[in-house]
Each structure stands twice: as C-alpha cells, then as structure tokens.
Amino acid sequence: MIHFLQRKNLFGVKIPFLSPNFLNLFVICFSALVFTPGIASAQNGSFGSIKGTVKTSDGKAAEYVNIIITATSQGTTSGQNGHFTIKNIATGAYDVAASFIGLQTQTKQVVVIAGEAVTINFVLAEGGKELQEVYVKSAKHNKFLKKETEDVARLPIKNLENPQVYSVVTSELMKEQVVTSYADGFKNIPGTGVPLLYNNGRTTLLSRGFTTGNFIRNSVAGYNFNAIDPADIEKIEAIKGPTGTLFNSSLASFGGLFNRVTKQPFEATRTEITYQTGSFDLNRLTADVNMPLNKEKTILFRVNTALHNEHSFQDAGFTRSFFVAPSITYIVNDRLSVDVDAEIGNGNATSAYRLAPDPKAKIYNIKDLGIDYKRSFANNNLDYQSRQIDIYALVNYKISDKWKSQTMFNKTFSTTKGFVTSFTISDTAIRRQAIKEDYPYYITNIQQNFIGDFKIGQFRNRIVVGMEYYNQKSNWSNLTANMPLINYKTPGAAYNSFTPEKVSALLAATAPKPGDYVQNNQSSYAAYVSDVFNITERLNAMASIRIDRFENKGAYTPADGKTTGNFNQTAWSPKLGLVYQVVKDQVSLFGNYMNGFNNVTATSFDNTPFKPQYANQWEAGVKIDAWDHKISSTVSYYDISVTNTTMDDPAHSGFSTQAGTQLSKGIEAEVIANPFAGFNIVGGFAYNNSKITNAATGTGLQGLRPAASGPARLANLWMSYRITNGKVQGLGLGVGGNYGSSSYQTNTATFKFTIPSYTTVDATAFYDQPKYRIGVKVDNLTNEKYWSFRLAPQNPTRFTLSLNLKF
Template sequence: MRSLYLLVLVFLTSVGVSAQNHGSVGGTVTTVDGSPAEFVNVTLKGSSKGAIADRKGRFVIAPVPPGNYTVVATFVGLETQERDVEVVSGKRTTIDFTLKESAQQLDEIIVAETRGVYTINEPSSSLRLTTPLLETPQNIQMVTSDVLRDQQVISMSDGVLRNVSGAVRSEHWGDLYTNVLSRGAQVQAFRNGFNVVNSYWGPLTEDMSFVDHIEFVKGPAGFMLSSGDPSGLYNVVTKKPTGKSQGEVAFTVGSFDLYRTSLDLDGKLSSDGRLLYRLNIAGQNKKSHRPNEYNDRYTIAPVISYQLDDKTKLTLEYTLQLANMSDVGSYYVYDTHGLGTLPVDFTTLPAGLAGTKIKDHSLYVNLQHDFNESWKLTAQVARFDYSQDGSSMWPIAVNPDNTMIRGVGSWQAKSEMNMAQVFVNGDFTTGMIRHRVLAGLDLANKSYLADWSQSHALDTLGGEFSLSAPNVGAPNGGYPAFDYSTPLSERAAAAGSFQDQRYYGVYLQDELGFFENRARLTIAGRYTYIKQSYYGSSEAKHVTPRVGLSVNITSSTTAYALYDQAFTPQSGVLSSGSKVQPITGNNIEFGLKRNWADGRFTSSLAFYRILKNNELTADPNAPMNSGLSVELGQKRAQGIEFDVRGSLLPGLTATANYAFTDSKVTKVTEGVTAVNVGDVVPGFARHTANLWIGYSIQEGLLRGVGASLGYTMMADRETYWDPLPDPSQELPTYNKVDAGLFWESKNIRIAANVFNVFDEFLYSGSYYAWQNFYYTQTEAPRNFRLSVNYRF
C-alpha cells in the first residue's frame, strides 16, 4: 500500500506540476449591518464549482482554471447577487458580498427555511471529513433533528433506526442500550467522534434532548473507527451554541404514563458574541406495556464556547444522564413451547423488586484553530464515567409443565474512559490536483468492571412461578439482598468480569481531485496498537488501508468505489495454545449518489461485501466451563442498501429505505462442529424496508396543518442465538404502521402520533439450546404520544 501510494502520488503530482497552475476565488459574505452571513451558497455560474459560507461568512472555491467568471451568491429567500471576476494562475481572487438583509432578518429567514430539513449535505466536524457527502466514497446516512422531532423520538433506542437502511436492534434491552446491527454485525457507538463503547452492552442510550443529529457510517473507516467491527458505526452529534438568542420548551404525554418535558436554551453570554452557551434539560417518567416496569430519565447538558480570537475557538461540554428503571432483564419472556406464545403484556417481574440506577457523566473539551482558510487543527479530550447499581432477571429453570423458577442476579458496574484526539485538515492544490488532507492521532484508556456473580431464586421448589396463572406480587422466595461489602474491583476480578483496553492510532488520508475535482481518488492508512484484557489478555497492532474513488457523472450525481479494512482485537485462550489473532475485516463497496432540488432531496444506492476472519467461538470439544476457544474461520456479509430522504415538494417530506442483507459462515476451522459452512449469522433481517412521509398545507386558513404516515417491514428474520429446533417457530414478518397529525405556526408545534396503528403483535426472540427454552421480547401494542413545542 505504501509503495502504491507513493507511486500514484509521484505520478499524478508530476502530471499536475507540468500542467498549467490554477487559481482560486475566495472572500466573505456579510449582512448589511456587518455580521457574517452563514450558509449562503457561492458558485461559479455555468459550472458545478461552489462553496457554502462558513460561520464567519468565509468561502473558498478551488481549484479554478484561469479565466473570466461570474460568481453568484444565493440563499432561499434572498435576492441573488452576481459579480464578474478574473482568475489568475497561482493567485487567490478576492470578492466580497454584502446582503441587503440584517443579521436578525437573515436569522429569521434561516429559521423559516430550515424547518422540516431531512437532509444534511456536509458531515459534522467530528467525522473529521471536509468532503461533501455527495463526493465521499462511502455510504453515510444522516438523521436530522427535524426527523427526530417529527417522529417524536425521545431516545436513541426509540425508533431512530427506521431512518437508515438495514439497521435493526440487537435484542431490545428496553431503553438501556441500543445495540445496533447493520450489515450482519453490531456496529460501534460513537459520540462527537469518540468511540464510547466500553462493554458489549453499552453505552447508555442518549436522550434526544441534547442530540442535534445522528450520522450512520456504513462499513469501516479506519481513521474514524480505530478498532471495531467492519459493519460500521453511528455517531451521535450533540447540540452546540449557534450564536442566536433562542429557546424551545416541549411537553409530551403518551401511553403507559409517559410524562416528559424538555428545555433548550441557546444564546450569548457576552455582548460581542464571543462567549456563547447552550443548555438542554429534560425529565421523563415512563412506564411500560408490561406491569411493574418503569423507566425514569433525567438529563442536563450545558455547553459553553468561547471565541478566543478570529482563528481559535474553545468549547466545553458536559452531559449528565440519570436513569432510574426497573430490573433490566424484565423485558424477556420465557417458554418451552415456542416463540410468541404468551400475551404481549406478559411479564415475570415481581412488584417491589429493587430497580436499577445509573449515572452517566461525560465531559468534552474541544479546541479548533484555523491556521488560514485552508488548514485547520482540531484537538479534543473526553472523560466518561458510568456507574450502575441494579440487577438482571434470568431464569434458573423453565419447565415443560409451564412453570419456572425465576432468578435475579446482581449487576453492579463501573466504567471509565479517557480519550483524546488531535487531527489536521488541509485543502491545497499542486498544479491541477486538489488535495484534501487529513492526518491525526487517537489515544484512549478504557476500563469496565462489573459484578454479576451473585444470584437469588425468587421462587422455591414446590412454589414455582406459573406461566399459565402468573402472580407478579411478592415472590415466595423473597427479594435478593446482595453482599456489596467487598469492593467492586475485587468482586469483578473474582467473577472474571473486568475489561480493560488501551490503544493509540495514527492515520493519514489524502483525497486527490482531478479534472477540476470531478474525479477524486482517496488513499489512506491507519496504524493502531491495542492492548486489552477480558477472559485473557491480548495485544495487537495492525495497519488498515483505505482506497476510494468518487467520480461526478453530473454536477449532482456521483459514482464511487471503496476498499477498506478494519480490525477488532480479541481476548481469550485458544485450545491450541496459540496467540489469539484480532478479527480482521475487508470491505468492498460500490454505489451511486444523487442530490435533487439543490440538495433538498437525496438518494443513494450501495452494494457491499464484507469478509470477517478469525472470530473466536467456544471450543465444542472442551468442557463447557473451561473458557477455551477456537477461531471460527470466516463470515461473509453482502447486500444492497437504498436510501432516499428530503423534501420532494413544498410541504412534502419523506424518508424511505430498503436493504437486502445476506450474512453467512463461509469457512470453518477444522475441528469446529458448532457451526457449518452456509449457516446464517443470527440476529438480523434479510429484508428491511421503512417509510416515513409527511405533508403540511402551505397556504390558506389551514396553513401549517399536516399529516404523517410511517411503515416498517422486516422479513426473513433470524433469531439471535441458536437455530430453532422447530422450523414452524421461525420469526414472522414484522409489519408496523404509524400515523400522525400536526399543526405548526411560527412559534408553536402541536403533534400527535399513533404507533402500531393496527395493534400488531410485534416481537423478536430466540432459542437457548443450553437451557432448552425460547425467549421472546415484545414491543408495545397500539399507543400514542401528544407533544407541544413552543419556540421563543
């Protein structure tokens, strides 16, 4: 890869240097009262070249061949301005625009025009990319804040995934953990560019009160992922100060005693606008469609940013999430007869069982420095502290006579993560070649320890819990009283439930643009070193290369191809005594992207294949509790993903997607009998499809009145753990219809949504061969939400 990179770079640079040098066009856009004008589009008339003014009103269009051009400044709702310029070889031609509107008038126009936005055409700075999504050689999908609001999404596990092709939840875990599956495996969870996974279960689901939007990156990206499954990641981007003095308060009520309120304040702490703040607060009480379950959440998220000078900005961000919920294993229902045999509201959770309390702290410090218009430095550090005190129910026995002995185990846990990043983005030209350069360093130190070694039987022999006539009152075996007198660290070490990971990584990427940036070749690589402990220790170092090509078929249509890698270190003890290898993954992807109606509507089509090697599995020839493993062999995931989203017509918005996922075992290590070549990888749906469409009346007395309709389908679903002994027990096709009505004015929005309109019995589940029973997790029957939002 290094030789190839050097060869291609030397060749292309020599071609560019021998050709005629290009110039560029740059300047600023300001309002009539002298304030910078953000989001204004500046283009060269009659070409696809252009730029969007940043928060300081600055723009740069490069590279531009020498000649005479007309520069056009446009924004919806503003008068178009045109200026003639001459571009000279090797020089920057400066041109400034002054709008006729004031800063306040521009803010009002921006607010009006950006409501109902379902598309984002630029990635967040935390993804480290400066290339527009249309030109990026990878499938990246954005879920905007307006989408979350319209669908009344209140947490990361609450319907977000309907907006992304092929994304489904890996078991439900209530509203504790999201655990997203995509492309046949669990994807990594990021927040503001940091990998915040510190155990299989985490992190705690983000409350949407402090979330701006969510970015789903399909397939690996070595410079983002560091280490992780090659299926991809999702990045939660939190709200930041905007410099506008504004606020919003929202109230939501709904089925199962849902009562929720949130407050969003955004403004200035200094008259010169250098010191800004953002404060989000939310509180929620919520029960469930199952008796005795509850989930109360409280969140506070203050952010302060300070513009030290014209080039440097410092941002401090803190988030506290408190969760007070019932036992986290109560979502499971068990039976020996099959899947979905018990009522939708069936539970084994006894009243009075102590719940689970969680404190989740995160702190960010972010520094951004612009060396000039072409080079930018970003440095950030983060500290995450998570503590959990609670329990998890799991059966001690499930009997063929429809009785069981319920068990509850301790789950006290603590997680600490310290992470740091520094990276540089550069944009320059050599001859006719444009370079978008990214280089950086990642560091992290993570630890997770838990005590789930203590257990208690809620039922006694002769007093078993009856699935036919359940009694969820006080259990005859009494409530547990776990012994926490010994420090958690000692209990976790004794139980073998201590996880530790340290890593660092360095990376370099160069995107080379040719033919006036109509074709872009991306060459990148990352070196990562990781040391971790979990059921054994492991140490790994790996280079992950990346090569991508993106070509403009038209100014709004691109085709791309990508080869990428990722790796995941593993801990364990091999029966052979050999060293445990990391999971390695290879991703090949091809696709088409198109922006319609000036980017207000987008579509993407992707074809991919992922190969994963060396994944550990329990040695079938060793005793069950030996802890010995063997390397499985190879898994292959391949499929098709199609996404469309945006504003089709004034007042008409839509999100629709479809994915076909085929994930199978393709190679099996000699001696492994637990799986066979051709076995389907569990935990996904072969076919998924989603739709959300809304329309609001634009004129007349009913202006602002609208309706929405949603649909989700999952077909050919696979159970999560073991093959089902009875083929007739396969999971049925999942069909869910949602609908809503709303009214919106300048300051008020009132919305009511009905979920699961046709009251379908919706569930997922699996079979556990080692205990010879089925488990099912049900979703809520028909339910509603009513929300009122007031902006000021």
C-alpha cells in the same frame, strides 16, 4: 410542585395529566401567548399586514425561515418560494426578525399602516458556527436532508465526493415523529431493525448484518453504558461498513458505527420548552435554552435538559431519569475557538426483558410459545440506579489558510448498580435469574488532527493526519441468583416470589467465587492519514491507512491475584475509494475498499491469545443529489468478508475457538425527497445475505445465517405533508412504518428458534407555528405484536401528545 392525576382519554388509555390548578394556569398562559395579539388588534380597530421574501446570500429562496414580530407573538414561516405574509397587525412601528439555524438572524424596522400591506425583504448570510451543524442549502427545500458533514471523512467533503455510504437522521425529523427515546430515531435508517435493549438501558442495532453499538459521540468515544436521552441530539449519523481507518475499532462493528452529534450553541437567543404525555404513564419535560453571554457574541451558551418518567406496557417495569447537557463555545479570535460540553444523567429503572429458549425444547417459534405478551415476570423492586458524566472538549485552531488543528478530548464515567434480570424458557416452564451488579466504566479518549486543503501542481488535496489515545477501565461486581422454575402459562402465587428479599436470600447462601469481582484495563494507540485527491474536477480518489497498537492488561481477580486474557496486538487498516461525478454536483458513481478489525478478548481453552478479526469490504453504487436538493438518494451493493471469526468451542464448554470465516453481502437504498412544496419522503430498503462460510467442526454453524444478523430484509418509510401557505400554514400530517422479514434467535443445525416478520405503521398530526407547536403521534397503529432478537416484546399501540413553546 406539579402533581399528576390519572385520567382516561377517548381510547381508554390511561394518560397522566397535570393537576387542575396547574392545568388551568397552563391553559391561561398558553391562550394568552396565542391570542393576545389578536385581542390587542381588535381593541385598536386598525389593521395592516407585512409581506415579503427571504433569500440567502446566493440569491436563492429560503424556506422554513421564522419571521417574528418581536414585540408580539405574531409570526409565520417562509414558504418554499421564500415568500411570507403576516396579516391582522395593529398599526404602529415594529421590529421584525428573520431567523433560521445556520443563517445569521436579521432584524428590520417597519411601520404598519391601516389597510395597507408593507413589504420588507430579507437577505440572510450563512453563519460560520451553525454551518458545522446544519446543511443550510439543503434545508431550504428538503428539510430532512442534512447530508453534508465533516464527521464521516474527518474532512470537509460533500456527500457526492465521498466514496463511503452513510445516513443522517435530523432533529427536525425526530421532532416531527415525536421521538421520546433515542432508539426511535433509528426507524429512519435503512437496515437497523428492532433495537436491542440491554439490562442498563444501553441500545444496539443492526448495520449490514452486524450488531452495532452506540458508543461514539461527536466522533470520539461517548461510551454511555446506560440509556441515551434524545434531548441533546442534533443528528444521528449512521456510517456504513468497516470503519477502522478513521474511527476506533473498539467502538464500531464490521457493519459500521453510529455517531450521535449533540446540539451546539449558536448566536441567536432562543428557548424551547416541550411537555410530552401519553400511553404507559409517559411524562416528559424538556428544555432547550440558547443565548450569547456577551454583546460581541463570542461566548455562546446552550443547555438541554430532560425529565422523563414512563412505565412499561407490561404489568411491571419503569424508567425514571433526569438529564442535563450544558455547552459553551468561546470564539477567542478569528483563528481560535473552544467548545466544552457535558452530558450528565441520573436514572432509575427496571431491567430490560430478556428471554432465552432452551435448545432442548420442542417449540421453535416465539408465537407458538404462548407466553403472555403483557406479563413481565418481574417486580418493580428489582431495579437499578444508573449514572453518567460525559465531558467533551474541542479546540479548533487555524494554523494558516491551508491548515487547521483540531484537538478533541473526552472523559466518560458510566455506571449501573442494582438488580438486572434474565429468563430462560422451556416448553412449559420459565426460570428467572437476577444479577446483583455494580458496573462502573471509565473512558478517556484524546484525538489530535491536522487538516489541510492545498494544491500540488493543479491537483487539490484534502488531507487529515491524526493520532488517537483510548483507554477503558471497568470494575465488574456481579452475583447471580437462580429462582425455582414456574409454569409460565399458569404461574399462580409463585409469580410474585421474584422479589429483592428472595433474591438476596439466595445470594447470601451462594458461595463466593474469585470471578465475582473483576477489574479490566485496556488501551489503544493509533495514527492515521487520509487524503482526498482530485484527479480532475469530477474525479477524485481517497486513500487512507491507520495503525493501531492494542494493549489489554486482561481481567484481574483480586481474590486470587490472577490475570487472564492479557495480550498485545498491532493491526493495520487501509481504505481506498474512487468517485466520478457523471453530472457535476448531482450524480456520482463510487466504489470503495474498506478494512476494519476487532481485537478479540474471548478466552481459549489453552489461554492462547486470539488474532484480531479482520473485515474487508468491497462496495459500489450511485449517489444522487438533484433538482436543487429536492431528491437525494444512495444505492449500493457491498460485500464484507470476515476472517478469524470466533465461536463457541464445541470440545470445551465455556471457551471459544477461532476457526471461522463469515460473509455478509447485500444491497442498501435510501431516498430523501421533497417532490413539491410541503411534501417530504424518507425511505430505505436493505437486503443482507450473511452466512458462516467456515465453521469449526461440531458447532453446527457451517453455511448458516448467524442469528445475530437479524432479518434479511428491512424497509422503512416516512411521508409527511405540511401546508406552507394560507390561514392554516404549519398544519401537517405524517404517516410511515417499518418492515422486517422473519429472523432467528438461534440458528444451528440442531436447533432453530424463529422470530416472525413484522410490519408496523405510525402516524402523526401537528400544527407548527413560530411561537408554539402541537403534535400528536400514534406508534404501532395496527397493534402489531413483534419481538427483538432478545425476544423482548415491543410496545403495542402507543399515543403521545407533545406541546412545544418557543421564545
């Protein structure tokens, strides 16, 4: 077993380390892995070197390709011009392999002669399976650029041909930034803001002024109501604007959606094991194992797993989880392939911090509240268990040279069981609330797409015709206990009274209600079609439409046999776009009209079903992908108008009214650049102007910015430099940060509660070699105090050390 001890680092921060025996063994093995080739060479007394170039089949230099002498741990990576050199090699015959995800691995034999430099050159062909996951041509130079994806349009069109705006965060960028939580990857997406962490670990972020959840995985429902582990993430796709035409509107917001794309098997054999430790007792162990299961490489297997343990920076709070994600690909023949994968997770954690101010209070800013930043006001015994099973299958069948069939199936079970907490605060006192809950969710999603690429006359058409079925069931069981008020500045012994025993006693004394146990069941049936029509070589148009039939069987309470909120709705969602490439394959101008809708499940006073909410977006901008992919940028202006907005009914407490309209407009800009060898930039800026343009009388919302829209201005920047040649090739540094303007937790005519602006700075240093990688990261370097929309204090300065072994 592995035992952990607490030791202090140079900064005085407690960091868990492995026990001495295990640590010694780790150091010995690590040293042997790194230095054995040098020792062997020294004993031999004769040295030579290997040099050469790596190119792809189109004749262009391939950067970041791993060059490994297979019988040893010696190796290097190719530089930006494709050149590589491996020095101090003992004389003899060797197999040398060149590999990069998305390119077919190539192995060559070479004989090293003393005092000479033998030359070998590689030409790597592009691999079919890997190209679904990685944009190889961009990666040759701009390693964080992976814009090319079939997910956004459900069609194989390039970014410059797509009239929609989207951002992609790659696993390479998350690795460089030593990301240990899924939400940290969103720091690189313009306009997402501070993550909102919910009671069961679920996260939502902002997109164009709308709260947007993480409910889509591999383009279908991945309704994980718990925390998402980043171990299995190949990339995060942020698709902007109302997306009701090609995606299930139940899983998206009017600002867009986030699609997490998981790691898939590929043809090479590779294993990576990573251990991460740092502030707040972080212990994280992950493994990524990939291998073909037969000689023909038609059956491919990959598994990603993670063991995570971390405490809060506050006086209570923890997260412990185990996660495993196996995946298998079966290439039946040149027409048929089947992918099956799963995500299985089991966790134990305390509830997320959640604070709501009293509208009758006289304090209007979280900084003026004077609440202790490091007090949790909770107890580690008030925790919950979470479980997740997510099964996904994809069947691709090539019908002909012009048509293919794509069938996707997803089945999800996600649940939390235990105690979650929330707090209400006034000028001097805080009330703590505990909810004992059991929330299982059952999701089924089936999609069938037919994708074509053909010509009508001289005009090229790329078309997708699809159908989708979605069902969501849940059984909610919850009991609420309210604790007595305590002084939040000087709580005294009462601070420790928030225990399972005290809460259970209050729950036992509470009279049961029919709403303590509720069953929900809703389904949707959809059909859609989208066509990208090339008018000329540079001008193309997109036209799409979708029809949804939504059936909500309502909330059923077995105690009284009543059902409320049951209704049926039908909605149409069109989408139009136009793209003109001013400079072919480098600069394009685009415009779009997009529509999305939400089926409203709120309750009116007279139990009248609400109409669907509709969002209509107009957008125009420019996309750039120039200088052999060294710079990629998108700048756009959007205008989103929402009708049938619901809000609290001022005449009937606890009910909603549908009498509002909302406007959200703004500017978004993103740049991903590689100005010169080894230097990479990822940056973004978002300005959002949201306001309620028509509000029900008495709500106090008319003309005001919705509090949930977050900061009006958000910016992100990451810059890194990696040495690409010489003795310290692979050594790199990175620095960046995020900014958000001030925002509101509550914004009405009668009460406003402000969240201050924030600026955070992060920095990293790493040494990346073909066989290992060492990285250190400091988040929130300036120890900025800042809060989420739920008034949850965010992490202070945090240190993380990452050790990665590659086989």
